[in-house]
Amino acid sequence: MTDGTTAHSDENPADGSSAASAARRPLRILIGADTFPPDINGSATFARQLAAGLAGRGHDVEVVAPSPDNRWGVRREEHGGVTLRVHRLLSWRWLPHPWLRFALPWRIKANARRIIAQFHPDVVHFQSHIVVGQGLAPAAKERGIRLVGTNHTMPENITQHVQILPPPALRWLVKQQWASAAKWFGMADAVTAPTQRSADYFDKNTGLKNTIAISNGISLxxxxxxxxxxxxxxxxxxxxxxxxxxxxxxxxxxxxxxxxxxxxxxxxxxxxxxxxxxxxxxxxxxxxxxxxxxxxxxxxxxxxxxxxxxxxxxxxxxxxxxxxxxxxxxxxxxxxxxxxxxxxxxxxxxxxxxxxxxxxxxxxxxxxxxxxxxxxxxxxxxxxxxxxxxxHDVEHTLDIFEALYRGEPLPPAPEPRTA
CATH class of the missing domain: 3.40.50.2000 (Glycogen Phosphorylase B;)
Structure with a gap:
């Protein structure tokens, strides 16, 4: 498995000088999400902010997400003031929900392998295990690519959209979703959640350990x-x-x-x-x-x-x-x-x-x-x-994820600001 510390490059410095220099080259980063703008929710906002922020720092960033309409394929989209290549996957609307759409589960592994083979990322970062993560996680591991997962989901929230099911079935569904999260996030080299409480909650319900708390961040x-x-x-x-x-x-x-x-x-x-x-x-x-x-x-x-x-x-x-x-x-x-x-x-x-x-x-x-x-x-x-x-300054959030992608020590929190 690669250590995620160097960018994709054909260069091979003759003097071998410098692992440190190589480590600072821009990375090729593939971000996968089950919800992405124009969706309006915290997970979609974070994914857009992360992708745009990293691209703004000079990294080569592409996104995999469900199509918000009936068109699929690679699009060039404006997000956060930068242009991103977004791989929009054929999706169907989740009928109990007014707008939420998911990529087709039976096609996600093939799509993930194809996109990774085309892009050659240094790191894959998935935001959800529900569909997109189930394709990206094994595809990245097959190629020895550094894999990071961030959990934004409480399976308990899913039940509000399937209230037609009896309570025992809802409890079974929640249990199955936590088991699925354990399986797919368990493949990652690093797992994160937005707060320490959500990280602890995730570890408790999945049986995983050492989930890292990293704020979603905002542009203060x-x-x-x-x-x-x-x-x-x-x-x-x-x-x-x-x-x-x-x-x-x-x-x-x-x-x-x-x-x-x-x-x-x-x-x-x-x-x-x-x-x-x-x-x-x-x-x-x-x-x-x-x-x-x-x-x-x-x-x-x-x-x-x-x-x-x-x-x-x-x-x-x-x-x-x-x-x-x-x-x-x-x-x-x-x-x-x-x-x-x-x-x-x-x-x-x-x-x-x-x-x-x-x-x-x-x-x-x-x-x-x-x-x-x-x-x-x-x-x-x-x-x-x-x-x-x-x-919670987004610039600090980006600093942390850059270090995490490269397998470096995480930077300390910024000093509190005054009014």
């Missing part, structure tokens, strides 16, 4: 923080309107806030829970206080995050929560569910508060704690979010 410089006073009590949520996000708890909590606060809630994002949320908002008489903004422009997203007074994240299934990182980079205090990876982002009373999932009164109280805090306390919380999010 793209977000603007306003540390000054606000002229309205604006609560913001950003993310998919999916069942595991528990957005109904935010709506119910908003109904229990003191009317004197005149709090407003803006929910940015779209998903299959939109109709249910619309009905709940109407049922609770919150039409003038809670707005479903849908999919918004990037400019509107950033502006809303900047002017909000608090960011709310009631989800119980976050392996990291890129949207919470975006809010922190915008200087927002965070009120989040005490579940999965969110406690890694919230220091109680420092940059926000946690509440127990399902505790609507507790959720409302924590939102109230932020909305009524003295301005000095609010400024300290905003500064704390900016300081805590520094370790």
């Amino acid at each position: 410089e793209k977000y603007t923080a306003d540390l000054g006073p606000r002229d309205e009590n604006l609560i913001v949520f950003l993310g998919r309107l999916d069942d595991e996000k528990n957005i109904d708890e935010l709506v119910r909590a908003a109904a229990r806030l003191d009317p004197a606060l005149e709090a407003k809630v803006v929910i940015m994002g779209h998903g299959d829970q939109k109709t249910k949320l619309e009905h709940l908002i109407q049922e609770l008489g919150l039409q003038d206080r809670v707005r479903l903004a849908g999919k918004v422009s990037y400019d509107e997203l950033r502006q809303t995050l900047t002017r909000a007074k608090v960011f709310a994240m009631p989800s119980v299934a976050e392996l990291q929560s890129i949207t919470t990182l975006e809010a922190m980079a915008s200087g927002q205090p965070i009120v989040a569910a005490n579940a999965m990876a969110l406690p890694h982002l919230v220091e109680e009373g420092v940059n926000g508060y946690l509440f127990e999932p399902g505790d609507i009164d507790g959720f409302a109280q924590r939102l109230t704690d932020v909305l009524t805090a003295p301005e000095e306390k609010l400024r300290a919380m905003r500064e704390a979010s900016l300081r805590l999010v520094a370790v």
Whole structure:
């Protein structure tokens, strides 16, 4: 097996000088994903950001992903300001889901071998074991190519899209998915997850060991923080309107806030829970206080995050929560569910508060704690979010993956930044 430390090259320096020099040559990197833009979710966002960031550093990066339509083949696509070669595979929509598509499982191994034979990558990095990883992992191992896998999936989340199955069948499905993850990620030279909690959770359920916690990262410089006073009590949520996000708890909590606060809630994002949320908002008489903004422009997203007074994240299934990182980079205090990876982002009373999932009164109280805090306390919380999010700078994430691809020691975390 190759050690992943040198780029594909026909050059053979006559003086043999330099393994170190060879190790710094650009790499040929193949990234495989079961979901990739135009899909909108954390895994797709990470895969795009990783591919574009690495290409921006001079590496030769290609992507394997399902076709979002009925056309397949190699496309040149713009992602993150760079042009990438994307191998779009013939895909079918997962019928219980409104937009999710998967490449055809019975063709994935042949497609993976063909693409790897054409591209000759130094490293293969797969983002999911569900379909694409099942082709790329064995194909890379057959050729002795360094293999890295990143898990973004909780099999438990899959069950929300197959609720027609009885509970025993759902439990069996979750068990089978964890076993599948163990098989395919077990082939990798290195396995990563976005946070230490998600890494520990993955190891516990697969039986694997030493999964490395590497933040998905965000481009901190793209977000603007306003540390000054606000002229309205604006609560913001950003993310998919999916069942595991528990957005109904935010709506119910908003109904229990003191009317004197005149709090407003803006929910940015779209998903299959939109109709249910619309009905709940109407049922609770919150039409003038809670707005479903849908999919918004990037400019509107950033502006809303900047002017909000608090960011709310009631989800119980976050392996990291890129949207919470975006809010922190915008200087927002965070009120989040005490579940999965969110406690890694919230220091109680420092940059926000946690509440127990399902505790609507507790959720409302924590939102109230932020909305009524003295301005000095609010400024300290905003500064704390900016300081805590520094370790999630995407440039550091790219540094880590470059080292991991080359089999080098991983770089230390950056120094916390100040406001």
